[in-house]
Amino acid sequence: MKPDDMQLQLIDDVDRRLIQATQGGLPLVPRPYHRLAEQMDLSAVEVMTRLQRMLTSGIIRRIGVVPNHYALGYRVNGMTVWDVPDAQIDELGQQVGALEFVSHCYRRRRYPPKWPYNLFAMVHGQTTAQVEAQIQIIAQVLGHYNCGHQVLYSTRILKKTGLRI
Amino acid sequence: MNTKSMAMLTSINGSDHSQLNSLQKSLLNDFQKDLPLSPTPYADIAMQLGVTEAEVLETLQELQKHQIIGRVGPVFQPHRIGTSTLAAMIVPKERLQSVADYLSSLPEINHNYEREHHINLWFVITATSEAHLQAVLNEIAQNTGIKVMSLPILENYHLDFSFDLKWRNE
Structure with missing residues (x-):
């Protein structure tokens, strides 16, 4: 897909806040989406639903462990x-x-x-x-x-x- | 032995890769995507691996503390929100550190590498719009007095975003 087409993918202000709240990583606590929801004054269901929607639309390409390849020997x-x-x-x-x-x-x-x-x-x-x-x-x-x-x-x-x- | 498994035999922050236990290896290799979007994702992973939620959380915290993982969370697709470009400059050696420090201080710059080439400074600029991107490019050129080459992505040819660390058969 060309970048121009990608620009048509719209996100709202809440998505933008959610991106800002998660781009440094999710909290390593038993209920991370609930923790985020509290911080953002949303429900946990809304946090999960919005993350799923951004994953489906390709704004998020994956959610998971991000290894540090340099530390793993790929110098x-x-x-x-x-x-x-x-x-x-x-x-x-x-x-x-x-x-x-x-x-x-x-x-x-x-x-x-x-x-x-x-x-x-x-x-x-x-x-x-x-x-x-x-x-x-x-x-x-x-x-x-x-x-x-x-x-x-x-x-x-x-x-x-x-x-x- | 392929290059990736050879790399595994070298040290990580002074310790040997063979000292990584199977839970650490599994979390590093098998959970780069599909972290469950459920109320208790770490407990779900623990269930799959036959360990406790506390073990998963402690292991991830430990890996993060030693910077073996950068974070656990979403990885965003460039260009889907806002726009970005790869930019490069020819910076005289004696100015490299100060120019690099200036660039790194800008919130729009998220990767900044010195490379072995006469075009020696390479960085990625992300911005909310084309106009914002252009403003950042102009600002850098103006503040440094150095021309900036901008190489935006036209197509992405890489679709699988996890990186196989090749530990499964060990």
Whole structure:
């Protein structure tokens, strides 16, 4: 779905407050939705119903444990960027996005002439060698449609939080 | 052995991954989505795993305390509420820390990475509207005197948002 279509998904002020109240995580107490409901002056049923509705409509993509991959040993984070023909990008993007080691895969706007890359895939590994092996696999998937690529390794995480609105 | 299981053998905050017990591994790998939307989600998980609610809560609190999990809660889809973009700048080395600190102080910035490239600072801006996003981009360019490259998402090709930690067969 294109971002323009997504803008049609409407949320109201209560949803917005609920997003703000939950984006840092749910309380780790036996009845977390009741706790939220008390804080927001809503009923627990309304909190659960609204979360379910946002999950169904795709505003929330999942609710669960969010592991810290860096702490779990995935220290090397490579942003791989590829220049592929616009005519093939949807098909190729879906193939790359389906690879198990790819955590995010997007088509992004090109920024010519200096930045011709339109396909972005984030890969993670314990060592640079592991990540390089993953990049070889992506290169094989793209084959001769790969008109150029780069890998940008992160040297420092300067800030990382959940979505803020 | 694949890369993910190899990664599991390395240390987490000084302790060995093999020291993670089966409840910790199960909570980390199998509950990245579908946390029950019921009055007592942690008790529901405990029931599935054959442990007590208190054990589930204590384990999650412990994992969070050691920053092995960031949080338990909803993960929002970018672009469904408001809008966002990936932005990048070429920042002279001697200014990198101050520019990074300035960016990190902005509430609209939620990821900020230094990367090994001549385009060295990469960050995600989220905003309530296109106009708001443009205002933030302009403000950054004006306050730093550095051009900002903006690369918004045109399509998302990744649909499964959990990340298999490959512990099930251990």
